[in-house]
Amino acid sequence: MNQQNVRNFSIIAHIDHGKSTLADKLILKTGALEQRVFKDQYLDNMDLERERGITIKAQTVRLPYRSQKGDAYTFNMIDTPGHVDFSYEVSRSLAACEGVLLLIDASQGIQAQTIANVNLAMAGNLTIIPVINKVDLPSADPDMVREQLEDILQIDSTEAILASAKQGIGVEEIMEAIVERIPPPEGDPDQPLKALLFDAWYDLYKGVMILVRVVDGHLKEGMTIQMMATGHTFEVEELGAFTPVPKRIDRLSAGEVGFVIAGIKKLDETKIGDTVTEFKNNCDKPLPGYKDVKPMVFSGLYPIDGDQYENLRDALKKLRLNDASFTYEPETSAALGFGFRCGFLGLLHMEIVRERLEREYNVDLLTTAPTVVFHLKPEHGDMVVIDNPSNLKKQDRTDTILEPYLRGTIIVPDEYVGVVMNLARDRRGIQLKMEYLTPKTVMLQYALPFSEIVFDFFDHLKSSTKGYASFDYEFLDFRASDLVKLDILFNGETVDALSMIVHRDKAYYRGRELVKKLKEQIPRQMFEVAIQASIGGKVIARESVKALRKNVLAKCYGGDITRKRKLLEKQKAGKKRMKQIGKVEIPQEAFLAVLRTDVK
Known part of the structure; x- marks a missing residue:
């Protein structure tokens, strides 16, 4: 060609x-x-x-x-x-x-x-x-x-x-x-092979398939290639291009894009952004590749059935091959058992990854409420990165917590400017810029705490502007804020998966709203369930889920009242024992309730 x-x-x-x-x-x-x-x-x-x-x-x-x-x-x-x-x-x-x-x-x-x-x-x-x-x-x-x-x-x-x-x-x-x-691609077909690996996916029958853009040299079947980042070598079995159906081709030359099948069996033998070269006639230096993406939103993914833990780990490995923008590492929760702490670029990204895991790999998942990454700066010692609120132990008064700020760009018709300003102010936004792009269209820029927009900012923005506003953001910096850890307790036991870090001014309202929502979601047990929100051991809100009560007097037709009392006392004693050892059943909806609190 x-x-x-x-x-x-x-x-x-x-x-x-x-x-x-x-x-x-x-x-x-x-x-x-x-x-x-x-x-x-x-x-x-x-x-x-x-x-x-x-x-x-x-x-x-x-x-x-x-x-x-x-x-x-x-x-x-x-x-x-x-x-x-x-x-x-x-x-x-x-x-x-x-x-x-x-x-x-x-x-x-x-x-x-x-x-x-x-x-x-x-x-x-x-x-x-x-x-x-x-x-x-x-x-x-x-x-x-x-x-x-x-x-x-x-x-x-x-x-x-x-x-x-x-x-x-x-x-x-x-x-x-x-x-x-558009200019034709540059590159010398006579130079040693240099190709950019910019996508990969896992095929059940062919192993790992990679998508490359050849910069210099050429690729052909039978050639032995090397991944410059990992050092692994493979023999090219098949080359092809999507036309848009997969079509086998003999050769990929400088400037062309195509897929490579080379018997790559292990998922960690390739890396998005790596440079592919010929094993014996390799190029001088690798291509710049891609800068490592930094996750902005973190959430826990736990298999509903503990036996699916290994399946979930394999599924995450395969999906990570196809989507290099999310991260995962193992974690353990006292409430949920073994799972993974995953990092995503945003809420939609989190939702898509979860759905792909459930659909493509048949894993039933329970997802914890999303949180952003915080930095804890003690008066003495090194900075600590906190991507899980449960990792924030007892706070010292001299500790400083820094949260990520974003530069949010909102483009909106001029009639909705006031509404957008109010929404941004409610979310602790600091206005950076206001510019009329046309007589009827305004661009607003705000420095916004990511923790304030991660839940439902976009939904509120769209509904309050009748869908006309568009929103884009990029990371700005970390800034010190007056933040506290809000814990949720069920019958006196902290559920670490529901902990969150919030601004002190909003902590009471968030806690009160959350225990109300949880009360609606927690099914009634055989014993009363006390749901509490606390900050540093001080309870700031409480709701109770009343116990189910079996009618133990159903078969008592008249007779001595002492017999009825004896049955009721026996039931009461039994419920007391259940309360001491009983575990509260927490459905997935309870974790999603954190997203749907009405606090602005």
Whole structure:
């Protein structure tokens, strides 16, 4: 294949701006698939993606294209996610490209995630082709979007292509722009092999399969390759590309993207971002790879059946291969037994990982309430990282707890500015910037404590602005705050999985609200259950779940009252013993109740 006729590009955009629809149209227009076997959102091959209507995993596809001048080209296209929780997938995909298609909804204009994705593309020095999508909508305003391109993103609006992916308008112009504007990949096919490993997954029959972008040299079957980070060597058994169905090919040359099957059996023998080279003729130095992603949200995952612990560990290993942005390590809970402490990029990411574990690996899970990572700075001693509130033991008055702050960017119509300001103030936000992007659209930037937005900030933002607000965030720094540990007790025993770290000003309200919610979720036992919230041993709220009472007098038809009293006393004594040794049954809903407290 002629390297000059290869084009590698990604499709980037805010959520619901039409990435997957445009990918579908490009697949059909290039003739990669026939209409009879085609289905909408073709590249979204997970059930979860189809159910939710979002892209979770970036997907690659090789497309043939013959330009209007008659030249044959090969497009290596990557469809990327739009949600902020999956920005790691976007940055990984962009490292394998020379250009991007930037989609902007003609009616909504530039949103928070649009700006974040453009910044990623610019940081990688990629060619940006702006596409104003959904021009067929009655509310479409392409002129407004052109203005925003100039004012907000500093992109020449005359280069923007008007399109409707749904109707097929402008698709031909997009493909011609890819040929003319995106440069061919650089790289020397005669140099030693140097390839970037940017995705991997586990196949039951073929072992670990890896997706690579060849930078220099070439790959062919029978070649012995080496992973530069791990040092492991393998023999290439099969090469292929997604067209979009897997297709076997003989060779991958510089600038091309494809998958490699090399008999990789162990999950820890590959690493996302590693450099693949030839064993005997290896390259001088590895590619820069990816910076290690830092999880922002932590939660405990525990198997409901203790016998499934080993299955859960294997499932986490396999999923970690396919999604390098979450972390896990074993932990033990007094309430829940053996499980894993997992780190995620956000709440949606946590939800998706949990659902994938349950669906793809058949593991029944109990998930604890999410928490963010805190830093404990004692007056004497080293800084301690706390990713689990139960690890925070008795606090000393001289200890300082630092919490993560984010720079949140909110783009909203001007009529909702007051509502957004009130919401941000309630969440201890500090305003950094306010700017009118257009006469009717405002961009607000706040420094926000992550612990305040991790639960339901996004839901409140969407509902209070009737869905018009868009939100994006990035890590800012750690700042000292007046934080305390809130413990939940059942019959005097602390349930470590329900502990949380909250701001002192909100601790009483959070504790009171939480014990109310828990009272609704805990099923009645044969003994009374006292639910308490406490701070440093001081109880600040309490609710009781009344005991179930069996009618021991059912068979007493009249007779001496002392007989009835004797039966009731016997029942009372039995319940007292049960209370001493009884374990409270805590359903999954009780842990989710932490997310649904109404405290702002």
